[in-house]
Amino acid sequence: MLAPPSPPPPVLLTLTASGRAIDYPNTLSLQQRVADAAGVDRSLVTISVVDGAAGSVIITATIGVPASTTAAAVAASLRSSVGTAAAASEALGVEVTSEQEPTITVAADLAYQALSTASGPGTVYSAMALSGDAADGDLERMLYYVVSDMSARWGYHHLTQGECCNHGDSSCCPSSQALPVLLFYHSGQAPTAKLAFNAELAATLPAGYPTNVTQGFSTVDGNGQVSFMCVMYDEVSPMHRLSVIFHEYLHVVQINKCGNASSDSPGWSLWLREGAAMATENLYLDYYFVSQNDDGSDTTGVAHEYYSDRLFTNNAWGAVKWTINDYLAGSWSMSSALESYAGATGNNHAEGAAFVYLCSRTSYKYAMVDFINSGDCDMTRHGNSKDASFAAVFGTGSSYATGWTGLADFYADFNGWLATNPDPATLKPTAAQINEVFSHTTICSDLCATASNGVCDASCLHGSDCSDCGSAPKPASFPITLRAHYDPGAHGRR
Secondary structure (H helix, E strand, O other): OOOOOOOOOOEEEEEEEEOOHHHOOOOHHHHHHHHHHHOOOHHHEEEEEEEOOOOEEEEEEEEOOOOOOOHHHHHHHHHHHHOOHHHHHHHHOOOEOOOOOOEEEEOOEOOEOOOOOOOOOEEEEEHHHHHOOHHHHHHHHHHHHHHHHHHHHHOOOOOOOOOOOEOOOHHHOOOOOOEEEEEEEOOOOOOHHHHHHHHHHHHHOOOOOOOOOOOOOOEEEEEOEEEEEEEEEOOOOHHHHHHHHHHHHHHHHHHHHHOOOOOOOOOOOHHHHHHHHHHHHHHHHHHHHEOOOOOOOOOOOOEOOOOOOOOOOOOOOOHHHHHHHHHHOOOOOOOHHHHOHHHHOOOHHHHHHHHHHHHHHOOHHHHHHHHHHOOOOOOOOOOOOHHHHHHHHHOOOOOOOOOOOOHHHHHHHHHHHHHOOOOHHHHOOOHHHHHHHHOOOEEOOOOOOOOOOOOOOOOOHHHOOHHHHOOEEOOOOOOOOOOOOEEOOOOEEO
16 A cells, blocks of 8 residues: 655755844744745744854745645745845845855755755756655655665765776775766656656756756766766656666766776676676665565565566566577577677676576675675786686686686586576575675765765765764665656556
8 A cells, every 4th residue: 555645845945145143033024025935824934044154144944835736836936036136135135145046945855855956975966856746756865875775885986987996996086076866757757747847957957968868768877987877767667766776876886896887998898797787786676675584595575566576587577587588599699799788789688697697606795796896897807808807706716616717618608507498596596695795784875965074964865974974774674665656547656
């Protein structure tokens, strides 16, 4: 059963005015003026005045939204009446400084504040925040949680780094660089009215983003020099709405830990990177949304209503079974072609299947965690070739009894396994193996816009001001409610 609709989120008006906080002992008049500008009753407005820079105060008005209207409508009323310093000075009866225009933002709920105009160690630009639809805020809340959860395991990483950032060496990456994340509604899935907020957000982005950034798929963008992470709001699959965040941020980790993201790099192997992201994102869902047997022997417990096994299910849509069928039909076999974009031709199910086969022959924890964190994922690290590096960490140079002397041996081994028409479940890790990958006890990142400024910001979501506040305990269950999928036939969400 779905939770009842959330109340409309409040709207925040923030402005800088002259004076000191002591000059504002009574804010009733200001409260009424803000209410008039917003078109709401004065009882729905609260005022906060704190000292800012020398000779100035920061005034924050939190405006509740009555059920008869929407947060977007209240925000629009404020923009038209107090959207500039001059207009706000006249309407509110205070001297608003012209150096900084008033800001008007919509919060998805009292604990979730839109950071679409923020800047700092992390910058989140959110079309959902602009829409004012509280339930759509699940994507941004999940972003903060997943990045903090993953960062506790793989480390927090920025983007726009140089090629020097190999082997987990963060010293060559300026700590001031950001992780810009763009959150858009998914064209072709979202209600038409919501797509207008994509255009509104795109129009306010700093220079340098592609003109078609609101179109296409979730991605990390760039070639060697990655500039931003983009996530589309999946209206069809709530679980994919979550897992795609994990998938794309793991690519950020790989780029920092494993070397150049360019496909012409001598250490580049597409199936290892994409297969790792595809496999690990799906086991992340298994960890949180499938009840594990107490003895840790299997993962066949009760699953969340939105969960589906995209890896090991024994039907044509499971990645492993799909790959088996393709091989048996003679339409595909594992080869070096899957090391490049040109040869892979979007064969993501085979990439995922190859990676979980690798994990099953070696170690899920090593292949998913230690292989990356150690820098062994840079496939020029051992012997300056992909074959030598692969053999060193997974084959004859490792403690695993695989006998692989290079990638070709692995490909032949995997093809031999596919030829037996095996049950995909034979590759599935036990609950104990999944827990070994994901059961760290804390969450920690610096994605929050105010992170790393020397002051702990308790409003930063899900441990995202780790540098200032320290790590936060990891909850026992996934802490965010996923919004139901959009049903165009019913013109709403179930």
